[in-house]
Amino acid sequence: MEKLLEIDQLTKVFSFGSILSKIKLTAVDNISFDIKPAEIFALAGESGCGKSTTARMIMGFESPTSGQIIHSGTEVAKNEKVWFTQGIQAIFQDPFGTFNPLRTVDRYFFETVKNYKLAKNKTDAIKLIDAKLKAVGLSYEEFAGKYPSEFSGGQLQRISVARSLLTDPKLLIADEPVSMVDASLRMSIVNLFKELKENFGVSVLYITHDLATAYYVSDRIAIMFRGDIVEMGPVEQVLMEPKHPYTQLLRESIPEADPEKRWNYKIDLSELEYEEYMRKGCKFAGRCPQVMEICKAEMPQDTQVGKAFVKCHLYSESQKSQNEVI
């Protein structure tokens, strides 16, 4: 099947620390996935596992250390700001950082309308802007002439979503687009993504921590952990029958909206983030309840389990045959 966006062995290494003790951190470690036309693809996983870095590379704000980004069949040159093209639009993770505090928010909208010649005159421009704002529960009247500080977190987030829709993009890179929005508005925004997909063939890279909405709107999902994609496949399989121990832990940790079902035991988070990044074998080995000797020594390969790929020794060929012997 045709691919709209293809990510091929993408890697990003950051280095920081002093000159004497330089630390290298592989924020994104050789990941590959693709997004098809009219597909909602979710990217979820641990805080700090490299999701935003991946998104930023796709948009050209960060250059990959190695690997390729292929957009509709053509490779995107390093540093090219794909974000500014009409076909692909982005919603950034931090709505407070998206807008300059000294500029009124509507100026961003008028600029986009002007840059892409989306309207003939001001009246048409306002009509267009109002329509996109209405789609996220706001209106032009409420928003005109205001500075970012005059909006709440969720309002700014919805404004970012509305802005990304102005150009009728084919691909939306949405980095935590609804994290500050209440459950009901969140539903209306993901329903909007669904409509865009179904009626206009729009694809969405939906980066989120909200696995319930990811399950609800997405077709496929990739679960990232410390720079790796550890499990990827149809949401139905990955979220309903998670195979990787990390995916299982994620699934178990989703708080249920039911006070009768509170968490009744504690979890351990003590390991430092970059220590996990530095691990030689499976990066989850330090916390995995099913850890084996091989996990600490060797990085597991992708293994197909049903319709999904899992990066875990529990499912690798050698391990499977051993399991059978036992």
Add this chain to the structure above:
Amino acid sequence: MNKTILKTDHLKAFYVLDVHGTQKVVKAVNDVNLDIQENEVYGIAGESGCGKTTLLKALVAAIEPPLRLMDGKILYQVNGKEIDVASLDQEAKRKLRWEYISYVPQGSMSVLNPVTKLKETYRDFIGSHVSGKSKDEAFEIAKEHLLDLGLPLKILDAYPHQLSGGMRQRVTIALATLLKPRIIIGDEPTTALDVVVQRGVVQLLKDIQGKLQNTIILVTHDMGVQANVADRVGIMYAGKIVEEAPTETIYGNPAHPYTQYLIDSLPKFGDKSTRKSVPGSPPDLGNLPSGCPFHPRCPHVMEICKQEMPGYTKLEPNHRVACWLVGEGERLS
């Protein structure tokens, strides 16, 4: 028997703006009565833009123009004495902040200075808030506190951007609780965190609360988190608390139509059928509908709803609802 630690009495805090020469008033906190108890976790949930952050700003006495205290009172219970926040000068407020009440703001990344190592942030914080201790002494206290909370000391050598969102959030919480405040206020402290780390942050908050036996006021729209930690929940809509009850009641037996929508809109695993959200758009707090502010979106709207704001009806001693459907209501004095 519980004891009140913080109270608001018909609190009104509006943004008063000058738009091209005409005055515009955004009624972000509109007649809120709260009675928060010692040693409880009080959750606040509500629609985006309904005034939650503004309410918290008022509670921590951080009302600055264009926000104005229009009416009502905020009352602190400090060492057995009731203090009207309006009577405090800047210096007194500064003292109470962090020691009596401390605040983890929304998007708390901004609390940590991005260009200095966390060590320096800690030193500065202690320098300006703890008197009578040498810097080194105070710094030792900070280290102990971090260890107490199970956070690695290595983070002190990092810049904020080098930490994951979850670690940053826990560091911010650690900083906010250093002086053992009686009330910790968290504004969406777990948004943008993965569910495992979120659980860790919630665990941290609960641990601190357990140790200090203090009060947590937690604003989050994550109904899963509310269900897990809150003892009571207040549901806010258009600047008002429209329903308040013990957590079990809010989830099991919500009475206000808005609360019912909120609970029903939660997606469930294994069920991909279309879930509905509240119809219509959130109200513009600068141009509120008459009567009950929910009436333009309410499926049960009646004539009276369009004309008059309902008072609170008590369905149970600790369950109050502002809705004509539920009862005539009474004005709480």
